Amino acid sequence: MDISSITPPSNATYPSSSSKSTSGSSLDMNDFFKLLAAQLQYQDPLSATSNDQYMAEMAQFSTLQAIQTLLKVENYTMATSIVGKKVSYVSTQSTATGSYSVTTKAGTVDAVDFSGETPKFYVSTTGDDGKVTSSWIDYSAIRMVYSPDVDLNSGSDT
Known part of the structure; x- marks a missing residue:
């Protein structure tokens, strides 16, 4: 029997794509x-699966x-x-001209959010002016994780 000749019943219902989880891999x-x-419904009765x-x-x-x-x-x-550790991450910001500015920043991870597909990290960064800003960083933006005791600029422990 050719597989193409098998048709599903006309009253068959199929789950919509919105009813599945967002991950698609679970x-x-x-x-x-x-x-x-x-498998049981559509198996060949003459050669049933063991x-x-x-x-x-x-x-x-x-x-x-x-x-x-x-x-x-x-x-x-x-x-x-990673919570409590320093991270180096890539930050992308749009400019007034519509282009994007990509910079590397460093900060301390204060929290992790697991509500999405991948974890997001709440990172506190101290600017050149001494002002502390915090933002959520995607996991994919992190480039390096290191101990808070390490000063990467001097190449030695503080």
């Missing part, structure tokens, strides 16, 4: 059971879930370990 057990139900294959799929899915959880915990641990 699967849960509900997703696995939906896939399993679809129980061993379903168990192998479930084991693979459980392993994938455990790895995703481990990576998430590792990212949280890494991000929280």
Whole structure:
């Protein structure tokens, strides 16, 4: 039987893209059971899938879930370990002419926000005038993390 000749029922409903999580890379057990139900519904009754294959799929899915959880915990641990440390980061600002100015700044990480796709860091920066400003910095903007005791300009510990 040719696969192209198989058509889904006309009353089939499909989840909208807005009902999925924003990450797009996170699967849960509900997703696995939906896939399993679809496999069972559309399998060829003359050559049914073995129980061993379903168990192998479930084991693979459980392993994938455990790895995703481990990576998430590792990212949280890494991000929280930066609190209290100095960071060097890239700052992009638009100018009056419509162009962009890219500068490298340094500051101290005061907090981490995990509400988005990637962590954001609340960084306090002391300007040349001695004024302290704070802003949220994307994880991707950070170029270096170092101890508050290190003065990168002198090349030695203070």
